[in-house]
Amino acid sequence: MASVHIDARGLHYTPLNQQIRAAVAGGATEIVIDHVLGQRFIGDGLRGDGVTITVNGVPGGDLGMFMSGPTIIVNGNADHAPGNTMDSGTIVIHGSAGDAVAHSMRGGRVFVRDNIGYRGGIHMKQYMEKRPILVIGGAARAFLGEYMAGGLLVVLGLDGSSPISERGLGSGIHGGEIFVRGGVEEKYLGVGARQLAATDAGKKTIEPVLRDFARAFGIDAGPLLTSEYTRITPASARPFANKYTWE
Amino acid sequence: MCGIIGVIDRRRKCMDGTGIKAALSMMNERGSGEGAGYVAYGIYPEYKDFYALHVFFDNIRENKGALDTLLERWGTIVHDEQIKTYEQPNIRKVHTPWRYFFRPDRSLMPKSTTPDEDIVTHLVMTVNAEKNGTLIFSSGKNLGVFKAAGWPEEVADFYRIQDYKGYLWLAHNRYPTNTPGWWGGAHPFNLLDWSVVHNGEITSYGTNRRYIESYGYKCTMYTDTEVVAYLVDLLIRKHGLSEKMAVRALAPPFWEEIDRMPAKEQELNRAIRLTYGPALMNGPFAICVANADSLVGFTDRIKLRPLVTGEHGDRLYISSEEAAIRTMEPDVANITMPKAGEPVIGRVVA
Helix, strand or coil: CEEEEEECCCCCHHHHHHHHHHHHHCCEEEEEEEEEECCCCCCCCCECCCCEEEEEEECCCCCCCCCEEEEEEEECCCCCCCCCCCCEEEEEECCCCCCCCCCCCCCCEEEECCCECCCCCCCCCCECCECCEEEECCCECCCCCCCCEEEEEEECCCCCCCCECCCCECCCCCEEEEEEECCCCHHHECCCEEEEECCHHHHHHHHHHHHHHHHHHCCCCHHHHHCCEEEEEECCCCCCHHHHCCC | CCEEEEEEECCCCCEECHHHHHHHHHCHHHCCCCCEEEEEECCCHHHCCCEEEEEEECCHHHHHHHHHHHHHHHEEEEEEEECCCCCCCCCCCCCEEEEEEEEECHHHCCCCCCHHHHHHHHHHHHHHHHCCCEEEEECCECEEEEEECCCHHHHHHHHCHHHCEECEEEEEECCCCCCCCCHHHCCCEEECCEEEEEEECCCCHHHHHHHHHCCCCCCCCCCCCHHHHHHHHHHHHHCCCCHHHHHHHHCCCCHHHHHCCCHHHHHHHHHHHHHCHHHCCCCCEEEEEEECCEEEEEECCCCCCCCEEEEECCEEEEECCHHHHHHHCCCCEEEECCCCCCCEEEECCC
């Protein structure tokens, strides 16, 4: 297993990404990047199953955008839209993330230990075997799952905070599903979303995801598996049909 | 897309411009090299009792005499000098920055309860509306705006902002979208004590502008942000609202949220919305507003632009990106994302 270290102090994202790509092309499977501070686009468009990139610091926006295969582990907070249109692979964030996390994601997984900003999972989609997953350990802000077209969102509220305490949850959702640990006040539901208590069968479907999440952060999966969940799904496949078209 | 950052030291301990220059430059992806600027509070202690007017002259010979005459008609020029600049390869010096320290003659505004401020506001509005080669872009006491068309580090080096020491700084990296970039369109925008930096777009600009111009302010900079500086001056200085209530007027809760509030809260929020309907700002924005005693950060009600805050000792930082704050202060703590439409306020205690 070849390992490569990169010192990103003062390095612009273009040479940084060139070094990452060169390392992957050279057969590296472990890439550790130190002193990351605000560099955007890390690992964007990168291909390579079995490659793990450890980001030590606070990366800039669009981490792992269009990425296909690698695993990125962030030891710090991420900025906006990690996992933007990601194709496959995994992003694990040991901290919080900004707005539009997993924006338009089409496959793979994003696990965030703490909180995320506004519009998490906006326009996530799915097709055939491609089903993106975003799990948030803490809380999500307003408009989680806005215009969601597919995939799975899970919000856990593990730090004792309420997982959802702002408006627009699943606003315009027309595919996919959102699981929230505990209950969700009706006033926080967005247009086009409906909620039901998750059934045992429904909880069973997210069990493997919860186990993986717990393993990624070294926490006990037990309480996650025994908790009650609320499942948010689309009220219809075309929530804004009468807004844009007349039939 | 623009980059903003602000910092206040609650005990007025001064910092030079080195840190904020590095932080702003770190967000260069957010700008386009067509405008950048800084404002620092506490930089003119020896002239702190006088209004520091920063002026762009298109041509000293042609434009300066008229301004001197106007200022002398309304008060006393205590001191004036060219603002020192240092040539930069990519900045074309199309204006000459000048500073005046000015004492208004109160007896000329006998019916006003705030004659000094009203004279200075009148001068700023009159001169800027005439557009005759003179632009007053900074008019507060013991503070100064430094801005130009260029990248953050170029503009910083052009004015050598590292030579200025302030306890409160704002900085802005511009990416103009709806109007061309120019020196006067760079942020911060300032009137009297108020300085504003803004990332986003005030789509309600037309309504806000008509409203603010009905109070005698004049929008002359070809861009939306200046309206925020005037709204803040009207709501806080003239109408006496607190910073918190002013933000409530500019980015109020939605009606359905008001409907769910307890009766007393409802009454207050309805009154604010009905009174200040034309001051409501729509569109995506993240804004920092400063005056001599406070730094306020807030976003639009549905959070269409980023804003994070952090603290270190007596300092509160507000910025578009956490990494920018960490560039200034690696040991920053309590990184937080403010809720949409809700202000974060840092106030001096000394």
